[in-house]
Every structure is written in C-alpha cells, then in structure tokens.
Amino acid sequence: MEIVKTVEEETIINMDDNVSDKEKKILIAAIRIMSEKGFRASRTSEIAKEAGVSEGTLFRYYPKKKDLLLALLPPLILSFFQPIITEMFSKSNAPKSSTLKYELKHFFSTRLSLLDDNKGLLKIIILESIYYPELQKSIQKLMTETVFPSLEQMIMEQIEKKHIKKMSVTTVSRILMSQLLGYFILSSYFPDQYPRDDDKEINEMVDIILNGIKR
Amino acid sequence: MEIVKTVEEETIINMDDNVSDKEKKILIAAIRIMSEKGFRASRTSEIAKEAGVSEGTLFRYYPKKKDLLLALLPPLILSFFQPIITEMFSKSNAPKSSTLKYELKHFFSTRLSLLDDNKGLLKIIILESIYYPELQKSIQKLMTETVFPSLEQMIMEQIEKKHIKKMSVTTVSRILMSQLLGYFILSSYFPDQYPRDDDKEINEMVDIILNGIKR
Amino acid sequence: MEIVKTVEEETIINMDDNVSDKEKKILIAAIRIMSEKGFRASRTSEIAKEAGVSEGTLFRYYPKKKDLLLALLPPLILSFFQPIITEMFSKSNAPKSSTLKYELKHFFSTRLSLLDDNKGLLKIIILESIYYPELQKSIQKLMTETVFPSLEQMIMEQIEKKHIKKMSVTTVSRILMSQLLGYFILSSYFPDQYPRDDDKEINEMVDIILNGIKR
Amino acid sequence: MEIVKTVEEETIINMDDNVSDKEKKILIAAIRIMSEKGFRASRTSEIAKEAGVSEGTLFRYYPKKKDLLLALLPPLILSFFQPIITEMFSKSNAPKSSTLKYELKHFFSTRLSLLDDNKGLLKIIILESIYYPELQKSIQKLMTETVFPSLEQMIMEQIEKKHIKKMSVTTVSRILMSQLLGYFILSSYFPDQYPRDDDKEINEMVDIILNGIKR
DNA sequence: AATGAATGAGTCTTCATTCAT
DNA sequence: CATGAATGAAGACTCATTCAT
Numbered sequence: 001m002e003i004v005k006t007v008e009e010e011t012i013i014n015m016d017d018n019v020s021d022k023e024k025k026i027l028i029a030a031i032r033i034m035s036e037k038g039f040r041a042s043r044t045s046e047i048a049k050e051a052g053v054s055e056g057t058l059f060r061y062y063p064k065k066k067d068l069l070l071a072l073l074p075p076l077i078l079s080f081f082q083p084i085i086t087e088m089f090s091k092s093n094a095p096k097s098s099t100l101k102y103e104l105k106h107f108f109s110t111r112l113s114l115l116d117d118n119k120g121l122l123k124i125i126i127l128e129s130i131y132y133p134e135l136q137k138s139i140q141k142l143m144t145e146t147v148f149p150s151l152e153q154m155i156m157e158q159i160e161k162k163h164i165k166k167m168s169v170t171t172v173s174r175i176l177m178s179q180l181l182g183y184f185i186l187s188s189y190f191p192d193q194y195p196r197d198d199d200k201e202i203n204e205m206v207d208i209i210l211n212g213i214k215r
Numbered sequence: 216m217e218i219v220k221t222v223e224e225e226t227i228i229n230m231d232d233n234v235s236d237k238e239k240k241i242l243i244a245a246i247r248i249m250s251e252k253g254f255r256a257s258r259t260s261e262i263a264k265e266a267g268v269s270e271g272t273l274f275r276y277y278p279k280k281k282d283l284l285l286a287l288l289p290p291l292i293l294s295f296f297q298p299i300i301t302e303m304f305s306k307s308n309a310p311k312s313s314t315l316k317y318e319l320k321h322f323f324s325t326r327l328s329l330l331d332d333n334k335g336l337l338k339i340i341i342l343e344s345i346y347y348p349e350l351q352k353s354i355q356k357l358m359t360e361t362v363f364p365s366l367e368q369m370i371m372e373q374i375e376k377k378h379i380k381k382m383s384v385t386t387v388s389r390i391l392m393s394q395l396l397g398y399f400i401l402s403s404y405f406p407d408q409y410p411r412d413d414d415k416e417i418n419e420m421v422d423i424i425l426n427g428i429k430r
Numbered sequence: 431m432e433i434v435k436t437v438e439e440e441t442i443i444n445m446d447d448n449v450s451d452k453e454k455k456i457l458i459a460a461i462r463i464m465s466e467k468g469f470r471a472s473r474t475s476e477i478a479k480e481a482g483v484s485e486g487t488l489f490r491y492y493p494k495k496k497d498l499l500l501a502l503l504p505p506l507i508l509s510f511f512q513p514i515i516t517e518m519f520s521k522s523n524a525p526k527s528s529t530l531k532y533e534l535k536h537f538f539s540t541r542l543s544l545l546d547d548n549k550g551l552l553k554i555i556i557l558e559s560i561y562y563p564e565l566q567k568s569i570q571k572l573m574t575e576t577v578f579p580s581l582e583q584m585i586m587e588q589i590e591k592k593h594i595k596k597m598s599v600t601t602v603s604r605i606l607m608s609q610l611l612g613y614f615i616l617s618s619y620f621p622d623q624y625p626r627d628d629d630k631e632i633n634e635m636v637d638i639i640l641n642g643i644k645r
Numbered sequence: 646m647e648i649v650k651t652v653e654e655e656t657i658i659n660m661d662d663n664v665s666d667k668e669k670k671i672l673i674a675a676i677r678i679m680s681e682k683g684f685r686a687s688r689t690s691e692i693a694k695e696a697g698v699s700e701g702t703l704f705r706y707y708p709k710k711k712d713l714l715l716a717l718l719p720p721l722i723l724s725f726f727q728p729i730i731t732e733m734f735s736k737s738n739a740p741k742s743s744t745l746k747y748e749l750k751h752f753f754s755t756r757l758s759l760l761d762d763n764k765g766l767l768k769i770i771i772l773e774s775i776y777y778p779e780l781q782k783s784i785q786k787l788m789t790e791t792v793f794p795s796l797e798q799m800i801m802e803q804i805e806k807k808h809i810k811k812m813s814v815t816t817v818s819r820i821l822m823s824q825l826l827g828y829f830i831l832s833s834y835f836p837d838q839y840p841r842d843d844d845k846e847i848n849e850m851v852d853i854i855l856n857g858i859k860r
Numbered sequence: 861a862a863t864g865a866a867t868g869a870g871t872c873t874t875c876a877t878t879c880a881t
Numbered sequence: 882c883a884t885g886a887a888t889g890a891a892g893a894c895t896c897a898t899t900c901a902t
Contacts (some may be wrong), residue, residue, distance in 0.1 A: 040255040182393020212427035463684035470685035612823020
C-alpha cells in the first residue's frame with residue numbers, strides 16, 4: 001500500500017497548461033474555502049483574498065460565482081478521473097498472474113488514495129451536484145465512462161478466470177463501490193465509531209468480500 | 216418485505232403533540248423546500264408561502280432561519296431514530312430461531328424503509344450537518360446511541376450463536392452499514408447504473424455478505 | 431425642605447377618575463419602559479406584558495403606539511403642572527412677610543420635588559417632544575400658562591417690594607429657570623462632577639443669585 | 646462678540662484627513678437626518694440618498710447603523726472639544742489684566758459659538774447618549790477632560806486674584822454651566838418666552854452672576 | 861490587465877396593528 | 882371585552898457583480 005499524497009495543491013497544480021498562474025491560485029483558494037464552508041456560504045471576497053487577487057480579477061476569470069464551481073470540474077477530471085482511465089489501459093500490461101485478492105486490495109487502495117487526494121474537490125462537487133443537476137449529470141457521465149467500466153472490466157475478467165462465482169456484474173460492482181464509499185464516508189463522519197486504519201481494514205474488507213462472514 | 220410508505224407528510228404528522236398545526240405545516244414546507252434547494256438557497260418567504268402562512272408567522276415560531284433547521288431534528292428523531300430504539304427492545308421477544316440470513320434481510324429492509332420514509336428530512340439534516348458542527352454532533356450522538364448499538368448487539372448475538380466467524384464486531388458493523396448506505400446512495404445518485412430492486416438486491420447482498428464472492 | 435416622594439406610581443395614580451384601572455396599569459408600564467428605552471425602542475409587546483394585559487387590550491385603549499405617548503400628557507399635567515397652578519392661587523394667602531431668600535428657596539425646592547416626582551414622565555415627554563412638534567407645542571403652551579406666569583408673578587412682586595433690582599423680568603426668569611434646569615440636568619448627567627445635595631446647593635445657589643459671586 | 650458660523654458643513658469638513666470624501670458626505674447626511682428625526686427614526690436608505698451614495702456604500706463604511714452614530718463622536722471632538730483644549734493652553738499667554746467680567750463674557754460667547762456651530766452634532770450625540778451608556782460615558786469623559794478643567798481653572802485663577810468670593814469651585818462651575826446650558830436650551834425650546842439676543846443677554850447674565858439680583 | 865470602490869437587488873427579521881375566537 | 886395568533890409592510894444588512902481608474 002503506497003503512501004498517500006496529502007498536499008492537495010500538488011494535485012491541482014497538474015491542471016491543464018492553458019490555465020494561468022492566477023487562475024490556479026483562484027481555484028485552489030476556491031477549493032479551500034468552498035470545501036470548508038460550502039458553495040453558498042463561501043464569499044467571493046474571501047476567495048479572492050485567499051487567492052491573493054482582487055475581487056475584480058476573480059470576476060474577470062469567472063464572471064459568475066457559479067462558474068467558479070463549474071471550473072472545478074476539469075481539475076477534478078484531471079486529478080481524479082484521469083488516473084483511473086490511465087490505469088485501465090496500463091493494467092492490461094500488468095502481470096496476468098495477479099490474484100483476485102491482490103486485485104481487490106489494489107482497487108481499494110488506489111481508489112482510496114484518489115479519494116484522499118481529492119477530498120476537498122470531491123466534497124464540493126459532489127455535495128453541490130446534489131442541487132445542481134448539470135453538475136450531477138457531469139459526475140454521472142464521468143463515473144459511467146471511467147470508474148464503472150474499469151471496475152466492471154476487472155470483475156468480468158475475474159469471472160472469466162472463474163475466480164468469482166457466476167453472478168451479476170452489477171451486483172458485485174455495487175458491493176465493491178459500497179464498501180469503498182462506506183469505508184471513506186463512515187470513517188470521515190464517525191471517526192470514533194469507525195476509526196481509519198487502511199492496511200488492516202482493507203485486508204479484512206477484502207477477506208469478507210471474498211469469503212463472507214458466515215462460519 | 217413490506218411496502219414502503221412514500222408520503223413523507225404522514226410520517227411527520229407523528230410529531231410531538233405539543234406542536235401546533237401551523238407549526239407542522241411550516242416544518243413540512245421547510246423539509247420540502249430545503250431538501251430540494253438546500254438550507255441556504257431556501258428562502259424564508261418561499262417556505263412561508265408553501266406552508267400557507269405569512270412570513271411573520273414563520274418567524275413567530277422560529278425566530279431565526281437556523282432555528283427552522285434545528286427544529287427538524289426532533290421530527291427526525293421521532294420518525295427515524297425512535298423506531299430503531301423501539302425495535303431494539305421489541306426484538307428481545309422475537310423468535311430466537313431467526314436465522315442469520317433472516318436477521319440480515321430484516322435489518323436491511325427495515326432500515327431501508329426508514330431511510331426511504333425520511334429521505335427529505337435526512338437529506339437536509341445530513342447535508343447541512345457537514346457544515347454545522349452542532350448538527351453533526353447531534354447526528355453522531357444519535358447514531359452512537361441507537362443505530363450502532365442495535366447493529367452491534369445483533370452481530371454479537373450472532374457471533375455468540377457461532378453463526379458468524381469470530382471477527383471484529385466493528386468490522387462487520389462497518390461492512391453492513393457500508394452496504395446499506397451504499398445501496399441507498401448509489402441507487403439514488405446513479406439510478407441507471409444501479410437500478411433499485413430491493414427484494415432482489417437485498418437477497419444478493421446478504422448472500423455475498425454471508426458467503427463471499429469467491430468461487 | 432421637605433422629603434421628596436420617590437414612588438412615581440403614587441403620583442400617577444392621581445390620574446383623572448375616568449381612567450380605568452387597566453388604563454392606569456398600561457400608562458404606568460409605558461412610563462417605565464419608555465423612560466428607560468425611549469419611545470421608539472420601546473415595544474408595545476413589552477409594555478403590554480409589563481402592564482399585565484394582552485397586546486390586544488393595549489391597542490383597544492390606544493389604537494396607535496403614538497397615542498400611548500400622547501396619553502401621557504394628561505397625567506403629566508395632573509401631577510406636574512396642576513400643583514404649580516394650585517400653588518399660584520394658594521400662595522396669595524401665604525404670609526406676605528416671606529423674604530426673597532425664602533421665596534427663592536421655596537421655588538427651587540418645590541419645583542425640584544415636582545421634577546423628581548415626574549422624572550420618568552418628563553423624560554419621555556420632553557425628549558420625544560423634540561421630534562414631535564405637536565407634543566412640543568403642548569409643552570410650550572403648558573409652560574406658558576403655568577410655570578412662566580407663576581414665576582414671573584413672583585419676580586414682579588419682589589420687584590414691586592423693591593427686593594430685587596429694577597431689571598427685566600424675563601432675564602430674572604431665565605436666570606432662575608436656568609439654575610433649576612441646570613441643577614437638575616447636570617447632577618443627573620454628571621453625578622461625579624456635580625453631586626446632588628439639595629439643601630446645601632439650593633442655599634448656595636440662592637445666595638449667589640441674590641448677591642453675586644464678586645468679592 | 647463675533648458672528649457665529651451657521652453652516653455646519655464647514656465645521657465638519659475639518660475632519661481628520663484620513664476620512665474620504667464619500668465618508669464626509671455620509672456623515673454630514675447622517676447628522677442632518679439624525680438630528681432632525683433622531684437615530685432610530687432615521688432610515689439608512691434616507692441617509693444614503695441624502696449623501697448621494699448607495700445604501701451599499703453606506704454599509705461599506707459603517708457596517709452597522711450604530712457605527713454611524715458612533716462615528717459622529719470624532720468629528721464632535723474635533724470641532725467642539727478640541728477648540729476648548731486649544732483655548733485652555735493659548736489662554737495662559739493671554740493678557741493677565743483681563744477682568745473677571747471680560748473673562749465671563751468671553752467664556753459664554755465662545756462656548757455659545759461652539760454650541761451653535763455643533764448644534765446638530767451635539768443634539769444627536771447627547772440625546773442618544775441618554776439611551777446608549779457607552780456614548781454617555783464618552784461624553785462624560787470628554788467633559789471631564791476638557792470643559793470642566795478649563796472652567797475650573799478660570800474660576801480658581803479668579804479666586805486667587807481675589808476677584809471672586811471664597812467659595813466652592815464646583816458651585817461656581819455649576820452656576821456658570823447652568824446659565825450657559827439654560828440660555829441655550831431655553832431659547833431653543835421656548836423662543837417666544839426667551840428670545841435670543843446674545844450680546845444683551847450675556848451682558849445681563851454676567852452682571853447678575855457678578856452682583857446678584859438683590860437690591 | 862488589475863484593482864477595489866460602488867452598486868442595488870434580494871434577504872432575513874422586526875413589530876405595530878388587526879381580527880377571529 | 883379580552884386575548885394572542887397572525888399579518889405584512891418596512892428596515893437593516895449582505896454580497897455577487899460592475900466599472901471607473
């Protein structure tokens with residue numbers, strides 16, 4: 001299990017090259033403020049100050065506050081979804097001998113890293129998408145094009161290899177996604193009840209998914 | 216598996232008796248508007264209109280807009296958390312012969328019903344709790360006092376009965392909670408990818424949790 | 431010098447007989463609240479509560495908040511101005527031998543008593559009259575009909591008796607009124623700088639008015 | 646006795662240099678509206694309009710309406726209290742031969758000018774200070790540090806010079822302050838009864854204070 | 861291009877006043 | 882007559898957005 005980058009800025013710096021320095025600063029500030037307070041509670045004035053630019057400049061780049069929210073989508077794609085796509089293709093040249101257990105652990109740990117790296121960004125986009133249908137559609141589209149296929153491909157391969165019982169791919173996909181989501185959300189929201197301990201918990205999670213809890 | 220009531224109003228009507236009719240109307244309107252638009256985007260004027268009262272009346276009952284949000288907690292407790300407590304106690308007189316499979320299916324279906332019944336209420340409270348620490352603490356406290364103990368008790372009993380492998384209660388609890396949450400959230404957010412079909416999916420979910428996916 | 435009544439309520443109880451008990455309670459409450467907070471900052475709800483009646487009842491007696499202010503004028507007349515008129519007439523049967531010094535001391539002490547007794551009432555009416563021309567005219571009329579004549583009559587008598595130099599009655603009137611007002615206001619507003627000690631200060635005041643400060 | 650400037654704006658223009666033009670306009674408007682209607686009855690919208698700025702701009706400079714009231718204190722200090730301090734020091738090099746009569750006339754006429762010049766400003770601040778303890782304390786402090794010492798110094802010097810009888814400085818101070826206040830207030834409130842005629846009245850006032858009214 | 865002062869539409873909130881009970 | 886819940890007009894204040902410099 002690899003060490004997780006915790007400096008979000010590094011991630012976002014990987015933004016498209018046609019994004020000016022000032023724009024980057026603004027977006028980083030936006031993520032920081034908005035993920036802390038939520039979109040509506042974030043003040044353009046505060047974001048501008050945090051970014052070290054004037055409010056006028058902020059509105060030069062993003063004429064509407066909402067644009068600032070939508071502008072976070074490309075960085076999210078770049079830093080969250082792109083790696084998944086990349087992996088989908090790179091995986092094909094990966095050792096075929098990888099066991100199911102290894103595959104699952106790899107899946108959880110890499111996805112968890114991505115979630116951690118993009119915590120703030122994801123928080124805003126996902127929470128706001130609940131009220132912005134356009135944003136929600138974008139997320140749905142992205143997931144449908146990246147995460148789900150990558151996941152289903154893995155499952156299908158494992159079914160083909162007869163490592164997994166013959167069962168609905170969707171069901172397995174749902175089980176895995178639920179565990180990933182659940183682990184991430186529950187340990188964030190109820191850290192006392194569900195403390196986070198990735199190595200240990202991923203191991204147990206995978207074990208149960210593979211063998212069940214029944215004695 | 217029983218049919219789920221979808222009329223949220225019916226649920227909320229079960230509120231404490233010392234809540235006047237007008238107050239109920241206001242709370243129902245608040246839930247409707249706020250769960251659709253979020254707390255900050257909801258206008259007190261719109262809530263008042265939806266409730267069929269003047270804005271003055273609204274502020275007579277809830278002097279601050281925020282009070283309207285906090286006022287939703289008691290109804291949530293009454294209609295979401297109370298049933299869980301009730302069940303915790305009634306369960307003791309339940310047939311001891313209930314199998315593990317039945318227990319799990321019962322757990323998922325009853326909790327799912329509660330989630331469905333309190334969709335709007337839960338949506339506002341949980342989403343807003345992300346930015347209101349006081350609200351978040353309330354939710355944490357409630358879960359710690361109701362849902363978690365109920366769940367852990369069931370798991371411990373099953374471990375004692377040797378139906379479940381000897382393993383961490385927390386881990387099993389997390390697995391079950393993740394599946395419940397995951398099923399609910401994923402089918403809400405990605406209905407195309409993960410269509411909802413409670414009977415069938417709960418069955419498969421329980422089967423996998425019991426026996427794993429490994430062939 | 432007599433002891434000053436400090437219980438304002440007693441004074442107001444002397445209101446016209448065609449004023450019902452409830453009305454009295456309301457007026458007393460109005461004086462208390464308004465003299466503490468000022469007219470605009472006083473809430474009809476608070477006055478009603480203080481009076482022990484419902485807001486509906488308050489508005490039955492005084493349909494507009496402003497009516498409550500204007501309703502304070504009759505009590506003020508009764509308890510502040512009436513005594514002055516009464517004295518004007520009763521004085522005629524007073525001992526003719528009264529010295530100038532005694533007259534002045536009597537003037538200051540009786541007027542001061544009246545000011546003290548009607549502190550709250552006067553405070554509201556005078557302060558509000560500054561912004562309500564109609565109220566101001568009432569006060570001007572009342573002073574012109576009671577206080578000023580009473581004062582000028584005394585001065586003229588003393589001039590006739592050749593106890594006072596031949597000088598403008600208005601000027602002497604102004605001097606005396608200024609001293610009365612000044613003593614009252616300054617010791618209220620700057621109690622540290624000008625502590626109140628009626629017997630001593632009235633004595634010195636009268637002495638200076640009579641003989642001047644020049645050595 | 647010099648002619649009094651009646652254009653309040655000129656006075657206020659003397660404000661601190663770090664007060665922008667727009668701020669000055671707002672303060673002047675605030676004085677005009679508030680001294681006419683009182684603090685609570687003044688509408689921020691009206692003040693903004695009178696100042697020729699938007700309401701947003703008004704709140705940019707003074708985030709709370711109350712700040713607008715408190716902001717009037719510095720100008721008051723500058724234009725009312727500062728001159729008194731200045732005079733206190735400049736006076737020491739004044740001709741020692743100045744007679745008591747001249748001193749008193751000078752005192753009344755200069756103080757009266759200051760009162761006239763700052764009529765509006767003083768009216769608001771003093772009337773509002775009656776209900777705002779913090780404001781009242783400011784005024785008390787200012788008076789204690791400027792007006793009272795200046796006055797008492799003069800009195801003590803005159804006592805030392807044996808121009809004034811040996812008597813309590815406070816008493817004389819009170820007499821003079823009362824006359825000043827009384828003259829100002831009475832001729833404002835009862836212009837018919839006490840018409841204003843500064844030269845003549847100051848002369849008579851001083852004469853009586855010096856020699857008394859006794860024949 | 862960048863700034864930040866200025867704007868004003870839009871919100872929450874208050875409170876005198878009304879009115880059904 | 883009394884009550885107090887209900888009203889809604891009006892006011893303080895916020896903040897995204899504009900624009901002169």
